[in-house]
Amino acid sequence: MAPNEHRGRYRTARFDARNGIPDAAGWLLGHPATTPVPGAGATPERRPMRERSTDPLVEIDEYRNVTDLLIQRAAAAADHIAFDVAGEHADEPWRPVTTMEFLREVRSLAKGLMAHGVAVGDAVAIMAPTRYEWAVSDLAAWFAGAVVVPVYETSSVDQVTAIARDAAPRLGIAGSSAHAEALSRGFAAAGAGALGVWTMDEGERSLTALRERAGEVDDEELESRRTAADLDTPATYVYTSGTTGEPKGAILTHRNFVGQVLNIAAAYREVVREDGNTVIFLPLAHVLARGLQLICLASGMRIAHLADTSRVVGVLEDRRPTFLVVVPRVLEKIRAAAGAKAQAKRLGGLWRAAERTAISWGRAEETGVTPGPLLRARRALFDRLFYRRLRALMGGRLAYILSGGATLDAEVALLFRGMGAPVVEGYGLTETTAPLTGNLPGDIRAGTVGIPLPGSTVRIAEDGEILARGVGVFAGYRDPSHDAEAFVDGFFRTGDLGRLDEHGHLVLAGRVKDVIVTSGGKTVVPHAWEQAVESDPLVAHAIMVGEGRPYLSALLVLDPEPLAAWATAHGVALPPARPGGIGALRDSALQDRLQRVVDAANLRVSRAEQVRRFTIVVADLDDTRLVTPTMKIKRRALLAEGTDVLADLYR
Structure with a gap:
């Protein structure tokens, strides 16, 4: 098989753009008027495009499920380096792992899971930082016929409990003993996890111990399990990060993953290629990082994982990636x-x-x-x-x-x-x-x-x-x-x-639920103004408020690192950081500095969208109640936490 070539059948992409009819969206988002001028000889103005489609590039029906991606890649390039695995310490060399070596590890762990009692359709929860063993566990669970439930490593016990009550995992795989403790407590509260929690780190209940039971399952039984799921079988339950409400469990099928992996790889052949490599440091519990990993694995792009982002500069200099997400x-x-x-x-x-x-x-x-x-x-x-x-x-x-x-x-x-x-x-x-x-x-x-x-x-x-x-x-x-x-x-x-x-x-224009209607009846989409303010290095998040109020205000959540550097440069003594919650920060020099940012943002929007008052706040940006693992602010949670601060804006 030629490099970057999948066994799916490629088709030429066809783009289908259809014009729509004028409506309230143009008014809301600032589209030009599209209604034709009546009268003889009138030339209609160009209507905004309302729909666009792209045909698939790859037929996927010959694939049984996600595991075929690894099987076919191993058959095509068994000795190709698929992963670079970091040592326990920063000064240790990276260990190369071929596609066939990875497949052997996956099969061994899958047999261990089966021997321990994981059945077809059982949910297996994985709570760990971004690391090689995450990839092994993910594929091994699929080989065993299970459904994977990713849990962010930063999740609280209450969050684990909520997921466990809904997904009812039979077994958990944790990164460390601390993650194992969180899973165990969450499972106990939810009445889940009958097959226990096993760790990626070595210990009595480690993945190594599970692999020792691989001999109890033969290859024929494993193959039967691997092929039990078809394209329309659930592959994973992914719980949304909940920026505007409570997390929901989304059911993603094998068809979703296989279709995305093969079509995206085909569309980005110039980027995803066998002689390329990447470093993944986004959470593998997030579908973006997980999808990227499958795309690279199926296409032969070499992968290194990094959990400790404080090491990112050194790792990038060492691994020299051709592509990053x-x-x-x-x-x-x-x-x-x-x-x-x-x-x-x-x-x-x-x-x-x-x-x-x-x-x-x-x-x-x-x-x-x-x-x-x-x-x-x-x-x-x-x-x-x-x-x-x-x-x-x-x-x-x-x-x-x-x-x-x-x-x-x-x-x-x-x-x-x-x-x-x-x-x-x-x-x-x-x-x-x-x-x-x-x-x-x-x-x-x-x-x-x-x-x-x-x-x-x-x-x-x-x-x-x-x-x-x-x-x-x-x-x-x-x-x-x-x-x-x-x-x-x-x-x-x-x-x-x-x-x-x-x-x-x-072109994105914000969230539907973030649209603000002032007491004067003005409808405002805050996205453009917030993005303009967030372009300043001091501002991590800008949150416009004003629902039912006479004018618009905002909370400016500052980024701790640039804030500390600014304070040092200007001789400003900052109050000690408070764990959890938010607090107002009052400093005249800082207020003047950010007033200029707000003024500049106001010039980029209409008068009705301009912010009249703002408050500078500091927040614990490691608090998972306020910020998602992909660094997005949970607007409702922040506003609920900052009730007193908000009240000051309208006094």
């Missing part, structure tokens, strides 16, 4: 850190000029304009001073960075493109099995999250909500009562607002 905040932090370092060396002015140059270069590349001699000269200068050093910090070989999980500011995307590390922004949800849309190499448009990926359709509803249909869209929630509001006309209601631009690229 990050959340937008990571890119914003890199930009802020570069600026702070330049400022410390009294090169702040030069760095700001370098930023402007990179953005101009990125915009020229995007629009196909040939840069003039002055821009070329400036970029060459700043490449020597800044850009190549930043690329070196990321390993020096990055061809692309994929950003997902939240909206990335267009200026940041252009900046990294201009510095030689183009960002491919995509969009998806747990319920769409990760990416639903994505920019493609050669067609990257900053400020958009791309076109529907192969096998997917995006439709914009009359109220501006993004609707989705396709191979990745889930089978429904564990609680069927949640399904009634989740679907309309065969489309999944994402809960996000957006529009399709003139090129058919999706």
Whole structure:
């Protein structure tokens, strides 16, 4: 089999763009008027695109389930290095693992799970940091015919209990003894986990101990279990992170995963390739990281895992990835850190000029304009001073960075493109099995999250909500009562607002539930204003408020690291951090600094969308009650915690 070639049958992509009818969405999202002018000879204005589809590139019906991805890859490239496994200590060398070695480990653990009593359809919970053993456990559970239930390693016992009550796992796999304790307590409270909890770390009840029972199960029995599930069998129950409400258990099938893995790999052959490699440091409990891992495994892209993000710079320099998946905040932090370092060396002015140059270069590349001699000269200068050093910090070989999980500011995307590390922004949800849309190499448009990926359709509803249909869209929630509001006309209601631009690229515009109606009846979508404020390195999260109020206000949640650096530089003594909850931070210099940020954001929106007052707050951004594992704020939880702070804004 040729490199990057799957056994599925490829088809040529066909893009289907359909115009819709004018409605309230244009008013809500700022679309131009689309109603034709009546009268003889009147020329109708161009209507906004309302739906776009992309045909699948790969037929998947010949696949039995997700495990076929590994079986076929091992048959095609048994000796290819699939993983680099970190040692227990930072100074230990990485251990290469071939595809066949990985398959043997998966089969051995699957037999151990079966010998211990895991039956077809049983739920197996995995609670661990991002590490190689997560991948082994995930595939082993599928080989044993089980359904995988990922649990974020930061989850509290109460959160584990809630998941266990709904999913009823029979067995748990934990990363460490601390994770095992959380699983055990949650299982006990929920009356689940009859087969106990086993750890990835060595010990009496470790995965090694489970593997010792592999001899009790023969290969024929294992193969029968591996092939028990078909494409429409549930593969996993994934619990949403709950930014706007209580988590829900989404049922993702083997068809969802196989369809996404093969079609996305086909669409991104330039990125996902056998001679490439990546470092995964997003939580594997998140469907984006898990989907990425399967795509790389099926396509031969070498994978290294990293749980300790404090080591990320050293690991990137060592592993030298060709491709990375990050959340937008990571890119914003890199930009802020570069600026702070330049400022410390009294090169702040030069760095700001370098930023402007990179953005101009990125915009020229995007629009196909040939840069003039002055821009070329400036970029060459700043490449020597800044850009190549930043690329070196990321390993020096990055061809692309994929950003997902939240909206990335267009200026940041252009900046990294201009510095030689183009960002491919995509969009998806747990319920769409990760990416639903994505920019493609050669067609990257900053400020958009791309076109529907192969096998997917995006439709914009009359109220501006993004609707989705396709191979990745889930089978429904564990609680069927949640399904009634989740679907309309065969489309999944994402809960996000957006529009399709003139090129058919999706532009996000916020959450449906975040729309604010003031006491004066003005309807405001806060996304644009919040994103503008969050582009400042000091601001981790901006939350506009004003529902039923006479004017708009905001809470600005500061990022602890840039805040500490700013305080040191300006001789400001910060109050001690308080664990949990939020608190107002009152400092006149800081207030003036952020007032300028707010004023600039106000200039980017209409008068009705401008914020009149704001309060600076500090919060424990490690508190899972307030922040999701992918660094998104839980708006309702924050507002509930900050009742007193909010009240001050309207006194």
